[in-house]
Amino acid sequence: MTLMTRPRTRPSARQTLKQRSVWTYWREYLAISPFFILFAVFGLFPLVYALYLSTVSWDGLGKMTPVGFDQFIRLFTSGEFQSALSNTVVIFLTAQVPVVVAALGAAALLSSRRLAAKGLYQTLFFLPQVTSIVAVAIVFQSLFSNEYGIINSGLQAVGLDKVPWLSTEWGTRLVVSIMIFWRSFGYFVVIFLSGMSSIPPSLYEAARLDGAGSLRIFRSITIPMIWPTILFVAVTGTISGFQIFTEPQVLTNGLGGPNDSVVTMMFLQVRYMGGTTQTVPTDLGFATAIGWGIFAVLILLAAINARVMGKRRKEAS
Amino acid sequence: MKQGRLAWLKHLVLLPLAGLFAFPFYWLLVMSTGRTSDIFGSPPRLIPGTEFFANLGRLLESVNFLQAFANSAVVSISATLLTVAVAALSGFVFATFRFPGRNWLFGILLATMTLPTGVMLVPTLQIYVDLGWINTYLPLLVPGAASAFGIFWMRQAARESVQYEVIEAARVDGASFLRVFWHVGLPALRPAIAGFTVFQFMWNWNEYLWPLLVLNDSNLYTLPVALQQLNGSYGTSDYPVVMVATLLATIPLIVLFLLFRRQVMSSVNSGAVKG
Numbered sequence: 001m002t003l004m005t006r007p008r009t010r011p012s013a014r015q016t017l018k019q020r021s022v023w024t025y026w027r028e029y030l031a032i033s034p035f036f037i038l039f040a041v042f043g044l045f046p047l048v049y050a051l052y053l054s055t056v057s058w059d060g061l062g063k064m065t066p067v068g069f070d071q072f073i074r075l076f077t078s079g080e081f082q083s084a085l086s087n088t089v090v091i092f093l094t095a096q097v098p099v100v101v102a103a104l105g106a107a108a109l110l111s112s113r114r115l116a117a118k119g120l121y122q123t124l125f126f127l128p129q130v131t132s133i134v135a136v137a138i139v140f141q142s143l144f145s146n147e148y149g150i151i152n153s154g155l156q157a158v159g160l161d162k163v164p165w166l167s168t169e170w171g172t173r174l175v176v177s178i179m180i181f182w183r184s185f186g187y188f189v190v191i192f193l194s195g196m197s198s199i200p201p202s203l204y205e206a207a208r209l210d211g212a213g214s215l216r217i218f219r220s221i222t223i224p225m226i227w228p229t230i231l232f233v234a235v236t237g238t239i240s241g242f243q244i245f246t247e248p249q250v251l252t253n254g255l256g257g258p259n260d261s262v263v264t265m266m267f268l269q270v271r272y273m274g275g276t277t278q279t280v281p282t283d284l285g286f287a288t289a290i291g292w293g294i295f296a297v298l299i300l301l302a303a304i305n306a307r308v309m310g311k312r313r314k315e316a317s
Numbered sequence: 318m319k320q321g322r323l324a325w326l327k328h329l330v331l332l333p334l335a336g337l338f339a340f341p342f343y344w345l346l347v348m349s350t351g352r353t354s355d356i357f358g359s360p361p362r363l364i365p366g367t368e369f370f371a372n373l374g375r376l377l378e379s380v381n382f383l384q385a386f387a388n389s390a391v392v393s394i395s396a397t398l399l400t401v402a403v404a405a406l407s408g409f410v411f412a413t414f415r416f417p418g419r420n421w422l423f424g425i426l427l428a429t430m431t432l433p434t435g436v437m438l439v440p441t442l443q444i445y446v447d448l449g450w451i452n453t454y455l456p457l458l459v460p461g462a463a464s465a466f467g468i469f470w471m472r473q474a475a476r477e478s479v480q481y482e483v484i485e486a487a488r489v490d491g492a493s494f495l496r497v498f499w500h501v502g503l504p505a506l507r508p509a510i511a512g513f514t515v516f517q518f519m520w521n522w523n524e525y526l527w528p529l530l531v532l533n534d535s536n537l538y539t540l541p542v543a544l545q546q547l548n549g550s551y552g553t554s555d556y557p558v559v560m561v562a563t564l565l566a567t568i569p570l571i572v573l574f575l576l577f578r579r580q581v582m583s584s585v586n587s588g589a590v591k592g
Contacts, residue, residue, distance in 0.1 A: 138548050298433040
C-alpha cells in the first residue's frame with residue numbers, strides 16, 4: 001500500500017517532485033481515456049438523443065413527426081409494454097428462480113471433495129453456456145416440435161398425449177424457460193461451487209460432531225456462508241434475466257409466439273425498430289419510449305437490489 | 318461405508334441430470350447426420366447416421382456459410398484483441414500508477430456498470446447510421462473496445478500480482494511508460510488476460526442483437542445471424558442442412574472451452590463474470 005501511494009519518482013527537467021502539473025500525467029490519462037470517450041459517445045450521448053427521439057413518430061425513412069408526450073402515453077395505455085413486462089416477469093420467474101435453486105442443490109451434491117467424476121460433471125453442466133443462443137434455440141425448436149419433435153414422440157411412446165408446445169401460449173413460454181434453465185444451470189453451479197469451496201472444513205466437522213444431519217448442515221452452515229455469492233447471483237441474474245431477447249426471438253422465428261406470449265420487453269423494442277420479422281409498423285419514437293421503459297425497470301431493480309443487499313449487510317454485522 | 322453409500326446416491330441424481338444436459342448436443346449430432354425422412358419418421362431415428370457429408374455438401378451449395386464462418390472469425394478475433402488490449406493497459410494504469418483524480422475516475426467507471434445504457438437501442442443505432450457505420454463491422458468493434466467490466470477485472474488482477482518494487486526499479490532505470498507495461502504489466506497479468514480473452518471471444522462469437530440490427534448485407538452476416546436466416550428459409554424443407562450449420566457453428570467454442578477449461582472455470586470462480 002505504501003509503495004503504491006508513493007508518487008512517481010522519475011526526475012524530470014521541467015518540474016520538481018512537489019509541484020507537478022496535471023499535464024505531465026498525459027500518458028496515464030491517455031491510457032485510460034478510451035473507456036471515457038467511448039462511454040460518452042455510445043453510452044451517455046444516446047441517452048440525451050433518446051430524450052429527443054421519444055417525442056417523435058418516425059418510421060426511420062420519411063419525415064419525423066413531433067408528437068410531444070404521445071409515445072409515453074401510448075407506452076402506458078396501449079397495454080403492449082405491460083404485457084411485454086409481464087411476459088418477461090413470467091419467463092424470469094419460471095426460469096431464473098428455479099435454475100438458481102436447482103444449481104444450489106447440485107453444487108451441494110458436487111461439493112464433497114472425494115466425489116468421483118466431479119470435473120466431468122462440471123464440464124458437462126457448463127457446456128451449454130458456451131454454445132450460441134441461436135444454436136440452442138434452433139435445437140430446442142426441433143426437440144419440442146409439435147408434430148415430429150423427439151419430446152412428443154417420447155411422450156407418445158409411453159402412452160401419453162402429445163403436448164402442443166410451440167402453438168400454445170404457456171407451452172411456448174415453458175420452452176423458453178427450459179432453454180434458459182438448460183443454458184445457465186452450469187454457470188450457476190460453478191459459481192456456487194467456488195463459494196462453497198471457501199467454507200472452512202472445520203465448520204462442517206464441528207457440526208457433524210454435534211450430530212447435525214446433512215440437510216441441517218446445508219441450511220445452517222452452507223447457505224449462510226455463501227450468502228454473498230447468492231446475492232451476487234441474484235443481482236446479475238435479475239439484470240440479465242430482464243433483458244431476455246434472443247431465445248424467444250429465434251425460437252418463434254421472430255414472430256413472438258402464439259398471442260405474442262414470449263414477446264419480452266427487449267423483443268418489443270426491436271420489433272418496433274423493424275429489426276425482426278415485420279409484424280408491426282416501424283416506429284422508432286415508440287421503440288425509444290419502450291427503451292426508456294426498460295431503462296426505468298432495470299434502475300428500479302438495481303435500487304431494490306441495493307436496498308436488500310444493504311439490509312443484509314447490516315444484519316450480518 | 319456410509320460415505321460410499323452417500324456417494325452412490327449423489328451419482329444417482331447427478332448422472333441422469335448430466336444425461337439430460339448432454340442430450341440436446343447428442344440430438345444435434347443425430348439430426349445433422351441423418352436424412353430429412355429420418356427426422357420426420359415415426360419412430361424417429363435415435364442414433365447418428367452417415368449422411369453428414371451429404372448434408373454438409375448441400376449446405377455449402379445453397380448458402381455462403383463459409384463466408385459467415387470467416388466473418389465471425391475475423392470480427393470475434395479483432396473485437397477480442399482490441400477489448401483485451403485496452404482493458405489490460407487501462408486496468409494496469411489504474412492499479413499501479415498514481416495521478417490526480419484516479420480514484421474519482423475509477424469510481425465513475427464502476428458506476429457506469431450499474432447504468433443500463435445498453436438497453437437504448439434506437440439512439441445508438443441512429444448514431445451508427447449518422448456515422449455511416451451500417452453494413453460495416455465498426456459497431457461490433459468500436460463501442461465495445463473499452464469494457465468497464467474488463468478494466469475492473471484487469472485492475473484487480475494487477476493489484477494482486479504486480480510487484481511495485483519491480484515497477485519502481487524499472488522507472489529508476491529510465492524505462493518508458495509503455496515499456497513498463499510491456500515488460501512488467503503483461504507478464505504479471507497473463508493468467509487474467511487468458512481468462513478474459515476466452516470469455517470475450519465467446520461473447521463476441523455468440524453476439525446476435527447488434528449484428529442483426531446493423532448488418533443487412535448477407536455477405537457480411539456473422540454466424541448467429543446467418544444461422545437464424547438459414548433456419549427461417551430452410552427450417553421447414555431441409556432440416557439436416559440447418560442442423561449441420563448449427564453443429565459447425567457450435568464446435569469452435571466447445572473446442573476452445575475444452576482447451577481452456579481451467580482458465581474459464583477459475584474466471585467464473587473469481588466471481589468476476591456476468592451471466
